[in-house]
Amino acid sequence: MKLFMIGLGRMGLGMSRRLSKRGHEVWGYDVSLETRERAKEHIRVLEGLEELKDQEEKIIWLMVPHEVVDEAINSLRPYLKTGNIIIDGGNSYYKDSQRRAKELKEIGVYFLDVGVSGGVYGEELGYCLMVGGERVALERVESLLKDLSFEGRGYAYLGQSGAGHFAKMVHNGIEYAFMQAIGEGFELLKESGFNYDLKEVARIYNTGSVIRSWLMELTQKVFEDFGDLEALEAYVEDTGEGRWTVEEAIKRAVPMPTIAEALFARFRSRQKNSFRDRLLAGLRYEFGRHQVKKKHE
The missing domain is CATH 1.10.1040.10 (N-(1-d-carboxylethyl)-l-norvaline Dehydrogenase; domain 2)
Known part of the structure; x- marks a missing residue:
């Protein structure tokens, strides 16, 4: 199966390598030139998203921080066609995933929210995949999910849009x-x-x-x-x-x-010298004249 992986960091590249080793045709893209160059040792790499223009059937997997998912989707919009599938495999907020599924459905594009667990070890051992969205879309990409998953069984369809990321x-x-x-x-x-x-x-x-x-x-x-x-x-x-x-x-x-x-x-x-604890020390002094430890003493 042909897949376009957007985001080639530790997780995105690891997943791409796992799929490639199992016979899938994986193309990748990352906004970082350095990251794209490094990925070329393992998979085919797009130099720009405009290269997607002539691809009719597209399955696109986003493996980017949740803060930039909307930006990534907007960058892809000019190249999307009816029946294409976008998969968000990052840690997005489930309500954002529900909104994105609704927006993409209006232009005939399927959206799957897939919670991914397994960390960097998933490339070797397989990942745990929690899937939300329309079942018909899952059925089209099930061979990808099976090959990515732990022992070929570490994936599950959990329900409507948002269910994967909520889980x-x-x-x-x-x-x-x-x-x-x-x-x-x-x-x-x-x-x-x-x-x-x-x-x-x-x-x-x-x-x-x-x-x-x-x-x-x-x-x-x-x-x-x-x-x-x-x-x-x-x-x-x-x-x-x-x-x-x-x-x-x-x-x-x-x-x-x-x-x-x-x-x-x-x-x-993350608190080195919290205001709260200084206040508590002061209160103990005021109500009971308990000893306080002052700075530089």
């Missing part, structure tokens, strides 16, 4: 909570006084235990790659999906304390 949003919220729990547990192990080899603890946790998982495998790898972690800064980013998950829970009055706390812990990691 991926919740997936990432759960991931935040799992990671936070691992972090808290291993910090307690570190402070226990038992001088644990944390790499070995991670290994044994992942050997037949109830909490074995891929994230636990990666925990072991973190200690293998970074030792005692002293070289890493305690600063944890978020890419939006955790926030969206908590916002959706609030709208629906769904209690979500664990995921919410995991998100807030990431915010907390």
Whole structure:
């Protein structure tokens, strides 16, 4: 099957290579000239989107940041024809995906929102693909999904437009909570006084235990790659999906304390000298004359 991959970063290029190795004809494009040149070692590369003009049947996979999906679609519009399919495989907000599906349907173009999990290891092991949109479009691209997916079965049609990205949003919220729990547990192990080899603890946790998982495998790898972690800064980013998950829970009055706390812990990691904590120290002094620690003391 012929596919045009827009966005050739780590994920886009990895997915392109996996499909190419399985016999699909993959053409790629990226706004970065340097990225396009690097991709030429692995797939055919477009030098400009205008090269799509003469292609009648087009399946276009977007693997770009969610902030630029609309821009990417607008750049493609002059070259789209009735029956073409656009797949957004990034971490887009599900309501944006619903809007895009409606807008593209007006010009006869199908839109699938596909949540993709598996990270950089997906190129070798296969990805988990959560699909939303019109089923007829999924059926046309099912061979692509099957070859991309884990063991050929790691994909599912989940429902109407937005369903794929909503499921991926919740997936990432759960991931935040799992990671936070691992972090808290291993910090307690570190402070226990038992001088644990944390790499070995991670290994044994992942050997037949109830909490074995891929994230636990990666925990072991973190200690293998970074030792005692002293070289890493305690600063944890978020890419939006955790926030969206908590916002959706609030709208629906769904209690979500664990995921919410995991998100807030990431915010907390970025605070070096928070105003809140300075205020709390001042309040303790005012009501009880508790000792305060002043700067430069």
